[in-house]
Amino acid sequence: AAHLVLTSRRGPGAPGAAELREELTGLGARVTITACDAADADRLAAVLAAIDPAEPLTAVVHTAGLTQPEIPVTALSTAELARILRGKAEGARQLDALTTGLGLDAFVLFSSGAGTWGDAGKAGYAAANAYLDALAQARRARGEAATSVAWGAWDGGGMVEGEVSDLLTRRGMRLMRPESAVRALALAVGHGDTTVAIAHFDLARFLPLYTMTRDRRLVAGLVAAQEEPEQQNPDAGDTRPRPGGSGALADRLAGLSAEEREAALVDVVRREAAAVLATGRPEEIRPRRAFKELGFDSMTALEFRNRLNASTGLRLPATLVFDHPTPAALARHLRDELGGGTYDVLADLERLAAQLSALPDEEWTRLDLAGRLGALLRRAEPAAETDAPRQDLAAATNDEIFDLIDRELGIR
Incomplete structure (x- = not known):
């Protein structure tokens, strides 16, 4: 592009603006950086009107947006929702309205995977990005250029850094190198895609979490491949029991009564729950308090299930804490799964052995x-x-x- 018009709410005062101008100028482009809130229709119209007719506008790339802290949808206020929607959805709407009919070569919207596969606790952010995808579809239906890219996580800062980066990585979202992301962007726009998702996943970690509570048509074709042994990621926690992992537990339970076995399994559940929640104190895990109240989410639930698989030798479902919502209920389930009848027989054999010697x-x-x-x-x-x-x-x-x-x- 011979001329680039870059806008942000702070314009030239934005961090890194001067360095960016210098870099782009060195590549041969003329650069105009101006302060403009894309959701402000009047200000945006003024920026577009200032473009030289001899070098008319040929492409729009809308990258603005605000994320949100994790808030349950029931606690999301109207004011917070409006704040989130303003920059991303309202800014895109104004750009669409002011450029319709200009015959643009490209109208690119930076959406997010939050609007495609979701993001726990970020309903407002997901809605704003889903709006961009719908807007691209509407523009295409009118014969206008449009490409909305639902991005995964970019490396190198921005919205994804620090704790956010760590959290996404634990959920199976790998960080994309900017160079690779930009190449993928060029392909999507060049191929004329209307809506496309570009992301880098660790499927061995992501799929079990994503499909934990219900089937997901979005990844239905990927789940079967994930079940192959070679697809297992040891860092994600193998769902299979470890050989010999339950031997010590079986020995402990064999000589106990039904009530004693259940109490011992409650201790196992509390110990593994404390380890996953990083409390370090099993006694703080109350047996009749719901896992959800203890702070479990889908990610910790999966880690918890993996630890119990290793402890018990069972192959437990990922929905374990949702199906059995308290430590006490889960302990009863484990007792039944471990075969209460088998342990009763083993206990009787222990008593018989003692009687035979007499x-x-x-x-x-x-x-x-x-x-x-x-x-x-x-x-x-x-x-x-x-x-x-x-x-x-x-x-x-x-x-x-x-x-x-x-x-x-x-x-x-």
Whole structure:
């Protein structure tokens, strides 16, 4: 471009404005930097009117916008919503109205993935960006140029830095290098895309979080691929139980009564919850307080599930804390999943072992017990992988053995 008109609310007084002008001038462009709030229709009209007719406006790139702190939609005030919508949605609306009919080569809107795949606690920001996507569709329907890009996270500062960057990374959003993002932008505009999302994901981390509470048609084609073992990201927390991870827990539970097992599992749940929430004190996790009240969100819920998988040897669903909303309820579920009946039998065997050591030495008593225990052992063994019924020759009578031979040889 021979001439660039750059606007922001502070114009030349914006941080980095002088350096930017120098860089662009060095590349051969003339640069005008002016203060203008794009949502101010009169001021915006004045900026556009000042453009030299000999070098008419050929393209608009709208990048303005304000993010918002995480606020539940029920607590989002009208004033806060208006503040968020003003720069991004209202500014885009004014640019559209003032440039319609100019035959622009490009009308580019910087939208956000918040309006496509969502962003927890940022309903106003998501709405503002969804408006940009809809505006691009409306312009295309009128025969006007329009491309709305729903961006993921850019590296190098801006809205994504510090804690925001760390949070997005934990949620599976990788930071894009600006050079790569700009190349993708050129492709989208050059191909004439109306709405497109450009982002870099760690799918092994993002997909389990995104699909935790309900199916997502947006990524339905990606979930099956994510289930392949080679797609697992060890940093995201493998959903599979670790070999031997539940051995110590099983040993602890085997000799306990049903009430004692449940209490022990409550302790396990509180310990893992405290670790995920970084409280460090399991006793602060009240058994009958809802996980949601404790501060759990989808991300911590997934980490919590992964830790419990490792502790119990189970393969638990990602929706665990939503299906069983308190530590006490979850402990009962774990007790059932771990097989309360199995632990009851194991506990009975422990008691039987102790009783056997106290039996008298009468041979007939011990032979009778050995026979009955042998029969129980055969019942506990896994069934043989054959279609024929299992035959225990050691316990069969002579008539039963001859009958089996006759059937095998086809005599009867």
